[in-house]
Amino acid sequence: MVMYHYVRDFSRTRYPGIRGLDLAGFRRQLDYLQANYTVVSVADVLAARRGAAALPENAALLTFDDAYAEHYALVFPELHARRLQGVFFAPVDPVCHGRLLDVNRVHFVLAATLNRVGELVQLLEAAVEEARAEFDVETLGAYRATWAHANRFDDAQTIYIKRMLQTALPEPLRNRIAGELFARFVSADEAAFAAELYMSEAQARLMLDCGMAIGAHGASHCWLNQVPRDRQEQEIDASLAFLKRIGAPVEDHWLIAYPYGGWNEGLLEVLRGRGCSLGFTVEPALADLTRHDPLLLPRLDTNDLPQ
Numbered sequence: 001m002v003m004y005h006y007v008r009d010f011s012r013t014r015y016p017g018i019r020g021l022d023l024a025g026f027r028r029q030l031d032y033l034q035a036n037y038t039v040v041s042v043a044d045v046l047a048a049r050r051g052a053a054a055l056p057e058n059a060a061l062l063t064f065d066d067a068y069a070e071h072y073a074l075v076f077p078e079l080h081a082r083r084l085q086g087v088f089f090a091p092v093d094p095v096c097h098g099r100l101l102d103v104n105r106v107h108f109v110l111a112a113t114l115n116r117v118g119e120l121v122q123l124l125e126a127a128v129e130e131a132r133a134e135f136d137v138e139t140l141g142a143y144r145a146t147w148a149h150a151n152r153f154d155d156a157q158t159i160y161i162k163r164m165l166q167t168a169l170p171e172p173l174r175n176r177i178a179g180e181l182f183a184r185f186v187s188a189d190e191a192a193f194a195a196e197l198y199m200s201e202a203q204a205r206l207m208l209d210c211g212m213a214i215g216a217h218g219a220s221h222c223w224l225n226q227v228p229r230d231r232q233e234q235e236i237d238a239s240l241a242f243l244k245r246i247g248a249p250v251e252d253h254w255l256i257a258y259p260y261g262g263w264n265e266g267l268l269e270v271l272r273g274r275g276c277s278l279g280f281t282v283e284p285a286l287a288d289l290t291r292h293d294p295l296l297l298p299r300l301d302t303n304d305l306p307q
């Protein structure tokens, strides 16, 4: 299982600071995968799950998260020309309602302020201090101790900004701060920006009709392990209503990728109750259908593979 997020044409993008795979690199990686692996379809994986047919050695399922317009414009034609299937996990709010996701708002703020991450930290912390009377917020020292830790992709300050604005701060406050930073550094017109960033529902339907698979990725792209059960159900049911509208299966053999890899036992109960067949995390490992729970399949990141 291989996971992709941004795939872009870097010669044309207005945001070269967005890290992602460029189109030439994506093509080289597909060459590599086709030479060394067998790219399989969702139907192949479901057949293996049922025990009907084993997967080939070195099977690879290609997955793409967040329904970017580039997935439609660049990835889909490339896969179609090679007769390969991709699985596209599409969040409902951006695709159907034109809403910009928190995760992208923060990415584009960071991309617009490259090498000025210290300035962003100052602005963020000043905004938190200013909101202290209005919101129940922790001390900055406590936030830093919990969240400012480098991971394998980002330095500590960048992770701190991402986590503060994606999960740590109270939701209304982080939306307000992220919105202010986005308006200041990226664009005053979020709706127009979102309309360009994501594929449309009609495009998702066309990809499905042409043999691609479309899977659930929640509605608002929240951490599904951090919300109560009724919100988990709303997020999943909104996804299922979207999949049904575009003609994807919803009774059984439907798929989900957890935003940020967030899941818990309660969520798995919700999914099992609705006939979900396969769930994908962001744990970087090789999936083994004989060993892994089918609702908790790990995925290698595109950065883990050569181009």
Ligand SMILES: [Zn+2]
Residues within 6 Å of the ligand: 065, 066, 217, 221, 258, 259, 260
């Ligand atoms: Zn996502």
